[in-house]
Amino acid sequence: MKQKLLTVISGIMLGVLMMTPFEASAETKAFSKDFTSKEFGFNSIEETLISSSKLFVYDSGLTFNYPDAVRGVYVTGHSAGGSRFNQLVELMDNTELNAMVIDIKDDFGNLTYKPKEDSPLFKYEIGKPYIKDLRGILEVMEKKEIYPIARVVVFKDTELAERKPELSFVENGSVWKNGRGEAFVNPFMQEVWDYNVEVAIEAAKMGFKEVQFDYVRFPEGFEKRDTTLAYGKGKYEASELDSTQRRVSAVTDFVAYAREKLKPYGVQVSVDIFGYSATLPEAPGIGQNFSKISENVDVISSMIYPSHWTSYFGIAKPDLEPYRLVQEYAKVENAKLGELENPPVSRPWLQDFTASYLGKGNYLVYGKTEVEAQIKALNEAGINEFLLWNAGNKYTPGIDYTPVN
Numbered sequence: 001m002k003q004k005l006l007t008v009i010s011g012i013m014l015g016v017l018m019m020t021p022f023e024a025s026a027e028t029k030a031f032s033k034d035f036t037s038k039e040f041g042f043n044s045i046e047e048t049l050i051s052s053s054k055l056f057v058y059d060s061g062l063t064f065n066y067p068d069a070v071r072g073v074y075v076t077g078h079s080a081g082g083s084r085f086n087q088l089v090e091l092m093d094n095t096e097l098n099a100m101v102i103d104i105k106d107d108f109g110n111l112t113y114k115p116k117e118d119s120p121l122f123k124y125e126i127g128k129p130y131i132k133d134l135r136g137i138l139e140v141m142e143k144k145e146i147y148p149i150a151r152v153v154v155f156k157d158t159e160l161a162e163r164k165p166e167l168s169f170v171e172n173g174s175v176w177k178n179g180r181g182e183a184f185v186n187p188f189m190q191e192v193w194d195y196n197v198e199v200a201i202e203a204a205k206m207g208f209k210e211v212q213f214d215y216v217r218f219p220e221g222f223e224k225r226d227t228t229l230a231y232g233k234g235k236y237e238a239s240e241l242d243s244t245q246r247r248v249s250a251v252t253d254f255v256a257y258a259r260e261k262l263k264p265y266g267v268q269v270s271v272d273i274f275g276y277s278a279t280l281p282e283a284p285g286i287g288q289n290f291s292k293i294s295e296n297v298d299v300i301s302s303m304i305y306p307s308h309w310t311s312y313f314g315i316a317k318p319d320l321e322p323y324r325l326v327q328e329y330a331k332v333e334n335a336k337l338g339e340l341e342n343p344p345v346s347r348p349w350l351q352d353f354t355a356s357y358l359g360k361g362n363y364l365v366y367g368k369t370e371v372e373a374q375i376k377a378l379n380e381a382g383i384n385e386f387l388l389w390n391a392g393n394k395y396t397p398g399i400d401y402t403p404v405n
Helices: 002-027 047-052 084-094 134-144 158-163 190-206 243-265 275-279 290-294 322-338 368-380
Strands: 071-075 099-105 147-153 210-214 268-274 299-303 349-351 386-389
Touching: 071 084, 071 147, 084 134, 099 190, 134 147, 134 190, 147 190, 190 210, 190 243, 210 243, 210 299, 243 268, 243 290, 268 275, 268 290, 275 299, 275 322, 290 299, 290 322, 299 322, 299 349, 322 368, 349 368, 368 386
Parallel strands: 071 099, 071 386, 099 147, 147 210, 210 268, 268 299, 349 386
Antiparallel strands: none
16 A cells, blocks of 8 residues: 555656646747757657647637637738728628638738747748738737638748749749749648648637638649659658559648647648539549548638539539539538548638629629528538638628528
């Protein structure tokens, strides 16, 4: 009995000694990128134990509750940092909308704010002064109970590609760009993963409650140039998988890796994905497998804008039939997610813009009727969350966002 008591006391004392340094770091800037290299007086720290412990969830000092269902809008850095932000807050006040997806790393690879000198991101010099007081914006959102989501564009990154061509795709000695002049970085490369995770971690530390990864894919049509471009394959070089499955593995593995690294920060992880990916076993060129990605996220956001579909689901001109397009898509997605043991929340992107580029007779002028039709189709399929996309953040007034169910 005495020996057992001594063992228990020794165990408690050891536990106290081991806990002390962790508690001290948690009160400061715990879980920075280089946290595993800090000296704590003993040989090693098991990061997975820390990641799984609720004792070590980072506290940003801001409190947000998850809404009954997220109903949100896309917000650029310019809008978040300008007068339009107040207009969008007013929109939230006067409707059932309750969330904003704010650009933190944009489509060009720039941060939409200037990191402080003590930030691990400061050295990259990619900050733009679009949002001058990000903390202030988050505090307004906290007060107004607006759920904050940080959008991080991952593999479409002209800024990083041009700075480090070895992390991109090269053609004839120059960084390859698509027809729109956009460059991508290489999803096979671990350095690219860590770079984007670092951005996501800072967003979480600032107070965002969810990180939404966009452009989690290879460039469109990559299967047609995968043997002509010069690029590294990192740890996938020795893989016995075919080229399609290598791409699928790289994209899926990044999502799983990022989610694991973000666990200590208590944030949700979501991914934007092409709508048609749910209708295929996988999208072979871009490396997106709907089911595999869905297994590794908290939220999946399919981009199901009617204007982005060619003839599909037996609908010749999908932009002319927003209700039917969303209705048919929802049937496919529900079936696909129903096959998973732990499916994520479905939160599709809906269209609140007019696709006049489709040409006369192929598009509608989108307004109240068309947006409400998409929401109605989702709600009737049991999908209660959605996000609205308008590149200029000019959302249609007068829409009834009240859930049907």
